[in-house]
Amino acid sequence: MAYNLNINGEQKSFDVDEDMPLLWVIRDVAGLTGTKFGCGLAQCGACTVHVDGVPTRSCQLQVSDAEGSTITTIEGVTGKVAETVQKVWADLDVPQCGYCQSGQVMAAVALLNETPKPTDEDINDALSGNLCRCATYQRIRAGIHEAAKRLEA
């Protein structure tokens, strides 16, 4: 069956099974590979995308439930918050292997959109679902605070 999805502002039809997770539509059918597969069980956050602005584990959202939503992946995330977060990520050398960082950035952007001056507690709540096996957490935390500071200025 064909499903119409709006990914990064483009409306496209995907002829796939209804139970196919959005993650695999994005990666294997749409060819947008910035979104990563880490666990397939909403345990690691590497597949985080924005669905109507809400950070969502794309491995747990089946394509039939994504129709009618606006989906944003790391390739399509734009605006001042996203640009600032990505700039800060490079300035602070947040990533190590980088595999989880698409998801971390998407989670961080969503947090800052919602909470412009997050506390450490806010950061823990928003990003505890995003695993980083390299344990770059100290710099992720610092990066979010720094982005908040730059965005306020």
Added chain:
Amino acid sequence: MLNKIIPELNPAKIATSRRGFLLGASAVAGGLMVGMRAAPASAASDTAVEPANPLAGYIHIAPDNSVTILSSQFDMGQGPYHGLATLVVEELGADWSQIDVKGAAGNTKLYGNILWGGAVQGTGGSTSIATSFDRYRQAGAAAREMLIAAAADTWSVPASQVSVSGGKLTDTSGNSATFGDMAAKAAAMALPTEVKLKDPADWTQIGNEKLRRFDSAAKANGTHDFTIDVKLDGLLTAVVAHPPKFGAKVKSFDAAEALKVRGVTDVVEIPRGIAVVGEHMWAAIKGREALTVEWDEAQAETRGSAEIMAEYKAKAGEAQQATARTEGDAAAALSSAAKVIEATYEFPYLAHAAMEPLNAVARRNADGTLEVWGGHQIPDVYQGISAKIAGVKPEQVTMHVMKTGGGFGRRAVADGDVVAEAVSVARAIDYKAPVKVQWTREDDMRGGRYRPAYVHSFKAGLDKDNNLVAWHNHIVGQSIVSGTPFEGLIKDGVDGTSVEGASNIPYGIQNINVGLTTTDVKVPVLWWRAVGSTHTAYAVESFLDEVIAEIGADPYAYRMELLKDHPRHAAVLKLAADKAGWTTPAPEGRFRGLAVHESFSSVVAHIAEISMDNGTPIVHKVTVAVDCGIAVNPDTIKAQMEGGTGFGLGSILAEELTLVNGEVEQGNYDTYTPLRIDAMPQVDVHIVPSANKPTGVGEPGVPSIGPAVANAIAAAGGRRIRVLPMSKSMGT
């Protein structure tokens, strides 16, 4: 061609090769062992002599002025690409905006790991900067000379009038060119017979704290490609059904239902299981769910981890099979000691659980050549394995070394597991399409190659004046190298990876005996970030703390006393203690513990500051000091200490892989639980200034955080945690 035969090397032959293992030898001298170090060094003699054109082998300069560094070292996150680029940029005089780094393979003479005798290309044992420090600086300097020679010739001026800066060549009479303009001519110039490296006083890149990794931006915007992202025309994706128990084999399978799944193209048997091939990952996953396989478990491991640990504990109380170190007479000193302190420590199996589940891509081209993409940690070995499976010559196989989403040791396996699977599946479908074999998280977690489980038993003897006079440590567990082509590393019954960090303790104790009993278990094991030091550091530094508490001394002062003959260790420990304010009381409700450990030729000390919450430790602040020789990339070193601390902390708090009836219980991150952001402490890193050659940083940040936390818990009045992970015994 040694690189071509590594997979088939006869272990006995390795052990008796003329020069033995160069690194094995240096490891003994240096008092430690490193993870990936097997190097049949007979080939070393023909590695270093042949001069290499740096502009062919190490640095590609394109007409568009881009500079691509060909890295012998595989980057799984610790930053060797940036480190090697730093060495080249320093000497070449390039501008960072020109720089990219690509994984290289297929030429052992150029890329063989010098710390392993140069006989095989590989990344591991935290050797990337050490093996590259001279090689890549020399490559940069030689390339610079050749660019200068090309410019001088073009402009008909003496070379002495040409200077290089920021990726440009200029002379005193106003001529100017980019590297790209001169690249072709430079590559054809005579190789300099001698190159002069910059004086360290003139370094602008090496040691520059403000330098940031050239690849961070791509990792923040999703454009940094990993093996999972390889895109090829017609690429198919396969998942493999592996036996549920280690050592089991396929008896029979029924593919009928799997083949009905939309998008499934093939179901094929390969030596390691049944592969379901599909147009995309979801088809392959669903196809595998529909597959029926009957397994032959006659040769399988059927014990559970509880039985395995019970056996180890029993063995720990018996005589040791082999002795790794003996000084004085520990047995006599213990029997005449005024007081004997005993303890047993238990360590579970651990999974690498890197974020990118294992994968590899294989394609055969029309001309019969093969290409294999993957996290090729030992590309020479994987090239040989791939060639053998495909029935082609190794030189017909191109290995594409991809950047990888973590690794922690898991991508360096003697049989090339997932790489072999990719080529096997490609062959099984008659090479009709390129194939990516992609493991799921569950495949990765249950696929074996774990940090082995170990038991350490200890006895320490105090004389009547409360001096520590005897130390006996018996380690029980599986050998990592036994049964692999690296088996020749076992010496006098001792696999160094089992005892490193315990057999080389730096403390001045008169009578020391460190023994090993190697067990026979079919659960596949492997090096796991920091290898032996992942358990020896915890066991040694925790037990020593127990002994010091029994003596009634200060953990810092007493260690400093025992380290009198090891100034490097003492300096690191002192720096950490000074920075953490060890001699001043911890804030109200906070408690400190410390540990110091040498691994991969670096020394690291951790001081953990914790509070206790209902019997569970909360780690607030960690002070780290590290001596890793010359700090090439200080910020990367800090990042490795921060990340290593988090990695090590997560493992001792709550990581454990268990088996029941031979089957792994954990499958995903819900049950195998690495550290998350809410448990990450503030980590402050201090680097000991050094003019010595660089040593490792990728692994040495891991070992000593665990015992520092354990010792802080004891300082808080809690009990000694001797069974890991801590989650098993805390909070009750």
